[in-house]
Amino acid sequence: GQNIDQPTEMTATEGAIVQINCTYQTSGFNGLFWYQQHAGEAPTFLSYNVLDGLEEKGRFSSFLSRSKGYSYLLLKELQMKDSASYLCAVTTGGGNKLTFGTGTQLKVEL
Amino acid sequence: DAGVIQSPRHEVTEMGQEVTLRCKPISGHDYLFWYRQTMMRGLELLIYFNNNVPIDDSGMPEDRFSAKMPNASFSTLKIQPSEPRDSAVYFCASSFVAGGPGDTQYFGPGTRLTVL
Numbered sequence: 013g014q015n016i017d018q019p020t021e022m023t024a025t026e027g028a029i030v031q032i033n034c035t036y037q038t039s040g041f042n043g044l045f046w047y048q049q050h051a052g053e054a055p056t057f058l059s060y061n062v063l064d065g066l067e068e069k070g071r072f073s074s075f076l077s078r079s080k081g082y083s084y085l086l087l088k089e090l091q092m093k094d095s096a097s098y099l100c101a102v103t104t105g106g107g108n109k110l111t112f113g114t115g116t117q118l119k120v121e122l
Numbered sequence: 123d124a125g126v127i128q129s130p131r132h133e134v135t136e137m138g139q140e141v142t143l144r145c146k147p148i149s150g151h152d153y154l155f156w157y158r159q160t161m162m163r164g165l166e167l168l169i170y171f172n173n174n175v176p177i178d179d180s181g182m183p184e185d186r187f188s189a190k191m192p193n194a195s196f197s198t199l200k201i202q203p204s205e206p207r208d209s210a211v212y213f214c215a216s217s218f219v220a221g222g223p224g225d226t227q228y229f230g231p232g233t234r235l236t237v238l
Contacts, residue, residue, distance in 0.1 A: 045226070054213060054229035055165070099165065108153060108217055109178060110227060114164040 014038045016113035018100050023119045024090055032085045032116045034100035042103040045110065046074050046085045049097045058098075059085070087118075095120045124148075126230035128214050134236045140202040143233045145214030146195055155227060156189055156199050157213040165213070171197065204237045211235070 015037040024030040036044070043062040047055040061067055061076035061083060073086040085098055097115040104111070127146040135141055147154045155170040169179040174191045182189070186205070191197040201208055211234050215227040 054231050056229070057226050060226065108219075108227070109167060109170060110155075111167070112165040 014102065014104065014111040016100055016102060016111060018098075018113040018116045020114070021117045021119070023121060024087075026090055026092060026120055026122055028090050029086065029088050030090060030118065032087070032098050032100075032118065034083045034085070034113060036081050036083070036100070036102050036113075038081075038102055038104050038111070040104040041078065041081075042105070042108075044074075044076055044083050045101045045103070046072075046083075047099040047101060047112075049099060049115065051096070055099055090120050092120050092122075094118065126214055126216055126228055128212075128230035128233050130233060131231060132234045132236075134238065135204055136238050137205055138203045139237075140200065141204045141208075141235060141237075143199040143212050143214075143235070145197045145199070145230060147197070147214070147216030148228055149195070151216035151218050151228075153217045153219075153227075154191060154197050155215040155217075156197070157215065157229075158210045159213060159232075160210045168199070201235075204235075206237045209235055209237050 017035045045060050046058040048058050049055040059074040061074050064078055066075045071088045076083045097117050099115045100113040101110045129144045153172055156168040157165050159165045168181045169189045170177055171191045189199045211232045213229050213232045215229045217227045
């Protein structure tokens with residue numbers, strides 16, 4: 013089966029940098045996604061990693077180490093609107109079935 | 123593009139009643155997914171379709187749940203009879219192709235179901 017672990021909650025200050033970690037244990041790993049979900053809304057796509065290394069998209073970056081079963085999402089120059097749940101998800105096998113972690117609730121404070 | 127469309131947005135029903143949730147995927151997307159989200163269990167995949175054919179329904183909780191996709195632009199998730207423990211937000215998502223960034227799934231706004 014699949015096992016994906018993320019911290020339940022994190023708090024950070026506006027303007028700071030925060031790193032949200034995700035570890036996974038899966039068979040047939042294909043790739044890893046990060047989604048953002050604001051309260052009462054649908055998850056929205058943030059990033060995708062399939063190879064080892066860092067993918068940067070503006071204020072958000074995501075890192076993957078396939079050998080360690082580890083990923084992180086890095087958020088820079090935090091804004092209040094970044095307060096949301098961040099979901100780590102992996103795809104395995106030949107299809108694009110996503111298995112989600114339980115999410116990390118990030119609170120950005122002044 | 124209008125994105126993934128779901129209806130109704132909110133549904134309140136009584137235990138034992140039949141509930142039907144509807145989804146229209148993004149035009150041209152080959153894959154359609156049904157998820158359920160609760161505080162306790164997070165986001166769980168119930169079933170997904172490829173080209174209107176059910177591929178994996180291992181996440182469907184029990185026989186009370188059924189899903190259909192009669193054509194490329196419409197899918198339903200039915201619960202009969204409904205129970206209070208079915209209360210959750212149900213999301214529909216669609217994606218274009220398997221493999222790589224094309225796996226990206228786009229979610230609808232969800233249906234918040236409350237079973238009294």
